[in-house]
Structure formats: C-alpha cells, structure tokens
Amino acid sequence: MSQTWWRGAAIYQVYLRSFADGNGDGVGDLAGLRARLPYLKDLGIDAVWLNPWYPSPMADGGYDVADYRDIEPVFGTLGEAERFIAEVHELDIKVIIDVVPNHSSTESAWFQEALANPAARERFWFSDEPVNDWQSIFGGSAWTQVPGGQWYLHLFAPEQPDFNWASPEVHREFEDVLRFWFERGVDGFRIDSAALLYKSDTGYEDLDEVHDVYRRWREVADEYGERVLIGEVWLPDQERFARYLRPDELHTAFNFDFLSCPWDPADLRRVIDLTLATHTPIGAPPTWVLSNHDVTRPVTRYGRADTTFEHGGRLHGAPSDPELGHRRARAAALLSMALPGSVYVYQGDELGLPEVENLPDELRQDPMYARSGGANPGRDGCRVPLPWSGDEPPYGFGTGAPWLPQPESWRKLTAEAQRTDLGSMLNLYRTALAIRRDRLGDGTMTWLPLGENVLAFTRESGLTCVTNLGPGPVPMPAGEVVLASGPLEDGALPSDTTVWLSAG
Numbered sequence: 001m002s003q004t005w006w007r008g009a010a011i012y013q014v015y016l017r018s019f020a021d022g023n024g025d026g027v028g029d030l031a032g033l034r035a036r037l038p039y040l041k042d043l044g045i046d047a048v049w050l051n052p053w054y055p056s057p058m059a060d061g062g063y064d065v066a067d068y069r070d071i072e073p074v075f076g077t078l079g080e081a082e083r084f085i086a087e088v089h090e091l092d093i094k095v096i097i098d099v100v101p102n103h104s105s106t107e108s109a110w111f112q113e114a115l116a117n118p119a120a121r122e123r124f125w126f127s128d129e130p131v132n133d134w135q136s137i138f139g140g141s142a143w144t145q146v147p148g149g150q151w152y153l154h155l156f157a158p159e160q161p162d163f164n165w166a167s168p169e170v171h172r173e174f175e176d177v178l179r180f181w182f183e184r185g186v187d188g189f190r191i192d193s194a195a196l197l198y199k200s201d202t203g204y205e206d207l208d209e210v211h212d213v214y215r216r217w218r219e220v221a222d223e224y225g226e227r228v229l230i231g232e233v234w235l236p237d238q239e240r241f242a243r244y245l246r247p248d249e250l251h252t253a254f255n256f257d258f259l260s261c262p263w264d265p266a267d268l269r270r271v272i273d274l275t276l277a278t279h280t281p282i283g284a285p286p287t288w289v290l291s292n293h294d295v296t297r298p299v300t301r302y303g304r305a306d307t308t309f310e311h312g313g314r315l316h317g318a319p320s321d322p323e324l325g326h327r328r329a330r331a332a333a334l335l336s337m338a339l340p341g342s343v344y345v346y347q348g349d350e351l352g353l354p355e356v357e358n359l360p361d362e363l364r365q366d367p368m369y370a371r372s373g374g375a376n377p378g379r380d381g382c383r384v385p386l387p388w389s390g391d392e393p394p395y396g397f398g399t400g401a402p403w404l405p406q407p408e409s410w411r412k413l414t415a416e417a418q419r420t421d422l423g424s425m426l427n428l429y430r431t432a433l434a435i436r437r438d439r440l441g442d443g444t445m446t447w448l449p450l451g452e453n454v455l456a457f458t459r460e461s462g463l464t465c466v467t468n469l470g471p472g473p474v475p476m477p478a479g480e481v482v483l484a485s486g487p488l489e490d491g492a493l494p495s496d497t498t499v500w501l502s503a504g
C-alpha cells in the first residue's frame with residue numbers, strides 16, 4: 001500500500017463490544033474479532049478503526065479510559081492486541097485506534113491520585129465551586145463535587161473528568177501514549193473530541209491553543225512514517241474546521257456535515273461542494289461518513305419523512321419505511337464510495353442493519369439515556385451485536401446472551417444469509433469496495449449537469465456515479481453499467497437509486 005494509503009482508504013469501524021464474542025460472555029472481544037478477520041479481508045476494506053479498547057469501567061462505552069497503555073480485560077490482553085495488529089497487517093489491512101485526550105476515567109491512576117491528594121489536582125479542572133454554568137454534553141451540570149468539597153469539570157459523564165491541557169504533564173503523557181502504540185505497530189489514531197481540549201472563560205470549543213497540540217502530535221507521527229491522525233471535529237464553521245487539516249496538523253477529519261445531511265439533492269450537493277471547497281485548497285482529502293456508533297443507522301433514518309440526523313431523541317421511533325430506507329441506504333453507500341477521498345463503513349451497515357428502537361429501557365447503557373432522564377433514548381440502538389449466522393439470537397455472535405438483545409427479524413440479515421444472496425447489501429458493499437479499490441478513492445471529480453434532482457459526477461478513472469433523488473425515473477447518461485444500487489428500468493434510473501457507469 002502506498003505512503004498515502006489514508007488519502008483514499010475504505011475504513012471499517014469496529015465497535016469491539018458488538019462485533020464478535022470469542023469467549024461466550026456476551027461481549028465482543030479481540031478473540032472474536034481475530035476469528036472474523038477473513039470476513040473483513042473478503043469485504044475488501046483497507047483499514048479498521050477500533051473504538052477504545054482500553055481498561056475502562058464502561059461508563060461511556062470505553063470513552064472513559066482508566067489506562068491508556070493496556071487492554072480492557074473483557075476485550076483481551078495487550079499480548080493479544082499485539083497479535084491482532086500483526087495478523088491484520090499480514091492481510092495488508094491497516095489498524096487505527098481511538099485515543100481519548102479530552103477526558104479520562106474517574107478510575108484512572110491520575111484521577112485517583114487527585115482525589116486522594118488535593119495538591120495533585122492540576123492535571124484536571126478542580127475548583128472550589130463551579131466557575132461557570134456549563135452543561136454536560138450528555139445532560140445535567142458539567143460539574144461534580146468530590147468528598148472534601150471541591151468540584152471538577154466533565155464535559156461528558158461525571159465518570160469522565162476533563163484533562164487540563166494547560167498542564168505540561170498532560171502533553172507529555174499523551175505524546176508518550178502515541179509512541180506506546182506506534183511502537184506496537186498501529187497505523188493511526190482517531191482523536192476523540194479533538195476540538196475540545198482547551199478551556200477558557202469564554203468556552204471550550206475550538207480554542208486556538210489546540211492546534212499546538214496537533215502540530216506536536218504530527219511531529220511524533222511523522223517520526224514513525226506512514227502514520228495517520230484523524231480528528232473527530234464537529235464544527236459548523238468550515239474555515240475553522242480546515243485549520244485542523246493544515247499540512248503540519250491532522251491528516252484527515254470526519255465529515256459530519258455529510259453524515260448529518262438529509263436525503264435531499266440540493267442539501268447533498270451543497271455539502272459535497274462545501275466539502276471539496278474546504279479540502280481542495282489545503283490538499284487534504286475529504287472523508288465521507290454516513291454513520292458511526294453515535295448516530296441513527298442509515299436504513300432507519302433514510303426511511304423517515306424527516307431524514308436529517310439530529311442528536312436529541314426527537315425522531316426516535318418516528319415511522320420509518322424499511323423498504324424506502326433500505327433502498328436509499330444502498331444508493332447512499334454507492335454515492336459515498338464514489339466521492340473523492342476516504343470512506344468509512346460502520347460495522348453492520350454493510351448488512352443493512354436498522355436502528356433497534358425498541359430496546360427494553362432497563363437494558364439501555366448509554367449515559368445519554370439516563371442523564372437526559374429518558375428524554376433521549378441514547379445510542380444503544382446502533383450498537384446491538386452483529387448477526388453472523390443461524391436462525392435465532394445470538395446469531396453466531398458468540399455462545400452467550402449478547403449484552404444487548406438482537407431482534408428476531410435479524411435472521412434474514414446475518415452475514416451468512418447475505419453471502420449467498422447476490423442482491424444483498426453485503427454483496428453490494430463487497431462488489432463496490434472491489435471496484436472502488438481500482439477506480440475510485442483519492443482524486444478529483446467533475447459534476448455532470450443532469451438536473452437538480454440528480455447528483456452525477458465523473459472520476460479520473462472514467463467512472464461516472466449518478467444518484468437519482470427525484471420522485472421518478474430519469475434517463476441515464478451513456479456508458480456501460482458497472483454497478484447499480486437497485487434494479488434499473490430500460491435505460492432509466494429509478495428514484496433513490498445510484499448507478500456506476502463506465503465510459504467503456
């Protein structure tokens with residue numbers, strides 16, 4: 001793979017708890033993932049990104065990290081992680097892991113030390129009283145009091161105390177953590193809450209000082225060669241967003257505008273144009289993301305009357321037409337894979353899994369649910385363990401009862417059931433990823449004017465991608481059909497369908 005593999009890579013997101021369970025305890029783990037590596041190879045992805053795998057009390061699915069240099073025992077051991085990295089590399093697949101620099105766990109050695117010794121609190125934000133009225137992103141106050149009277153800041157759950165990046169020790173710690181994992185062979189980091197690290201009287205989002213951190217991290221990454229830093233940067237202002245992608249900072253960042261965009265031709269065209277206008281001048285490749293472990297599954301979202309993604313629970317349970325959602329999710333997958341840059345696939349989207357909206361409330365684990373007093377259902381519905389095979393739960397996920405129950409209807413969606421079905425979502429992804437590897441990925445695109453309801457563009461390889469978002473069929477441009485997301489009608493492209501055409 002080339003030095004700049006990350007510019008056009010197809011990156012598969014593994015939510016380890018829900019991927020595959022190797023030891024029968026109902027929770028996915030490294031053993032399960034290692035056993036399923038042939039599946040990922042066969043799918044045709046270039047890299048895997050794993051959500052946090054560190055020791056954690058799991059107050060926020062592992063984003064409350066107790067030790068950045070070890071593996072959560074429920075997931076496996078450090079030795080196993082090293083074997084996993086070696087095995088993935090054998091398959092010519094890269095490994096990206098999550099790093100969580102904004103906050104820690106209350107169980108981390110540093111926070112425990114701070115609790116025990118008020119003189120050792122400068123690595124976090126302690127004060128005698130809440131110095132502002134900030135609200136936690138998960139709901140409720142962002143301040144919690146400790147025995148002895150002081151308060152500490154947590155932008156997320158109370159179990160996730162924020163680091164104080166004014167402390168040089170915090171800088172040294174994270175540079176060392178990056179090195180720890182680079183030396184063990186990881187190819188890159190996805191940086192959690194990347195824009196939030198610094199705090200001031202005026203706020204915490206996107207303070208200028210944060211760029212010094214990433215300039216330094218880039219130097220560290222460059223020492224190891226061919227390593228990549230990917231920012232989780234949710235910022236409405238494109239000019240501010242682009243600063244993270246300057247040549248001496250992060251390599252790429254998630255495109256949340258695309259992820260949040262409704263299924264609407266004008267909105268999508270605007271977001272694609274804006275994305276290209278932001279990235280092209282600085283030479284950074286765009287990323288195309290439809291989904292992840294924080295958002296509603298695409299087949300459910302696209303089947304609703306309102307297809308916008310929103311963080312609150314407003315649309316939870318809103319009627320969703322499964323057939324429509326499925327058709328659009330297929331069309332969206334081909335669109336996202338044809339655009340220039342890298343693309344992300346969240347585990348289970350390649351199986352067309354829907355959001356599970358009827359989980360029993362007592363099983364919900366996401367702190368968003370409890371912290372919002374149940375007003376926000378939280379993100380468990382997109383984190384239900386994958387169905388691999390068989391006719392009944394746990395569908396080959398493991399041998400024990402999965403940590404979240406899988407719906408009965410998933411028997412039709414197992415990887416096994418889809419493998420032999422040529423028209424399945426899984427086979428659409430496999431075929432598309434194989435074509436993408438040769439003919440799409442990094443580069444440029446040129447729009448073709450095919451009307452306001454149609455998104456059509458060509459790529460350097462001669463491949464043309466056409467998505468019809470209008471209500472009725474439209475004529476297709478000339479060319480040989482390479483792949484289509486749904487049936488075509490005598491030379492016409494039906495509504496909510498994408499086709500890839502070759503100039504021949």
Ligand code: NOJ
Nearest residue numbers: 060063156192193293294
């Ligand atoms: C973003 C992660 O994707 C999400 O799952 C997590 O809850 C927050 N950051 C806090 O770490």
